[in-house]
Amino acid sequence: MIGLALVTGVTTAAITAAGYQSMAPTGQWFGRTFTGLPRGIKQLALTYDDGPNDPHTFHLLDVLARHDAQATFFLIGRYVQQRPDIARDIVKAGHIVGNHTFTHPLLTFKSAAEVRQELSDCRSGLEDAIGGSSNSASSSSISNLFRPPFGGRRPGVLRIARQLGLVPIMWNVTGFDWTAPPAEVIEQKVTKQIRGGDVILLHDGGHKEMGADRSQTVLATDHLIAKYKSEACEFKTIPQMLAANP
Numbered sequence: 394m395i396g397l398a399l400v401t402g403v404t405t406a407a408i409t410a411a412g413y414q415s416m417a418p419t420g421q422w423f424g425r426t427f428t429g430l431p432r433g434i435k436q437l438a439l440t441y442d443d444g445p446n447d448p449h450t451f452h453l454l455d456v457l458a459r460h461d462a463q464a465t466f467f468l469i470g471r472y473v474q475q476r477p478d479i480a481r482d483i484v485k486a487g488h489i490v491g492n493h494t495f496t497h498p499l500l501t502f503k504s505a506a507e508v509r510q511e512l513s514d515c516r517s518g519l520e521d522a523i524g525g526s527s528n529s530a531s532s533s534s535i536s537n538l539f540r541p542p543f544g545g546r547r548p549g550v551l552r553i554a555r556q557l558g559l560v561p562i563m564w565n566v567t568g569f570d571w572t573a574p575p576a577e578v579i580e581q582k583v584t585k586q587i588r589g590g591d592v593i594l595l596h597d598g599g600h601k602e603m604g605a606d607r608s609q610t611v612l613a614t615d616h617l618i619a620k621y622k623s624e625a626c627e628f629k630t631i632p633q634m635l636a637a638n639p
């Protein structure tokens with residue numbers, strides 16, 4: 394019985410760990426994903442999920458422009474279909490847009506066909522809004538970057554993404570801004586985790602519906618850029634980070 398209990402215990406631990414790894418932003422068990430550069434590098438990547446979102450994405454674009462900072466946006470396809478103009482404005486401002494699926498499901502519970510559909514529908518939405526794709530010769534700004542909703546992934550999800558030419562991008566600094574806490578709280582959470590070379594997860598939208606209040610994220614962004622620029626950090630897009638540090 395002791396043996397059985399031990400085996401059961403080990404199995405439970407393994408399953409729990411696997412479950413954790415399927416959601417942990419920096420976990421690498423289920424395939425390599427980019428989560429940031431080596432510690433100490435004076436570069437930071439701001440990433441915003443769940444947009445486009447009126448009016449907060451516009452306000453965020455104003456803040457980024459004021460600081461001359463570039464960012465990466467992981468857009469939800471169905472929102473892009475609703476507001477292609479915002480997606481175009483993001484790209485026009487020189488930022489990078491990536492694929493955050495069409496309806497924002499937890500992909501770990503989806504079939505291969507559903508995963509494929511979610512990714513290609515989002516890509517179509519982006520192409521309709523912005524035009525071209527990363528595979529074409531045009532200088533389109535639709536990147537081949539993909540971020541799984543909720544960070545949820547398993548080997549099958551990453552394999553399908555790669556088959557579609559997509560590069561999964563996770564993060565190593567979490568802003569915990571999805572419940573819209575005050576800007577100071579978001580700033581504290583981020584600041585505590587920064588160690589250089591980081592990919593910072595923030596949200597300019599909400600996955601449940603368009604219109605989520607992200608004013609505190611916008612304010613926190615303003616303060617964080619000012620703080621880290623004063624410490625000689627550069628704000629890079631994910632492709633810039635990947636190119637400089639292959």
Ligand SMILES: [Zn+2]
Pocket residue numbers: 442443493497542543600
């Ligand atoms: Zn999301």
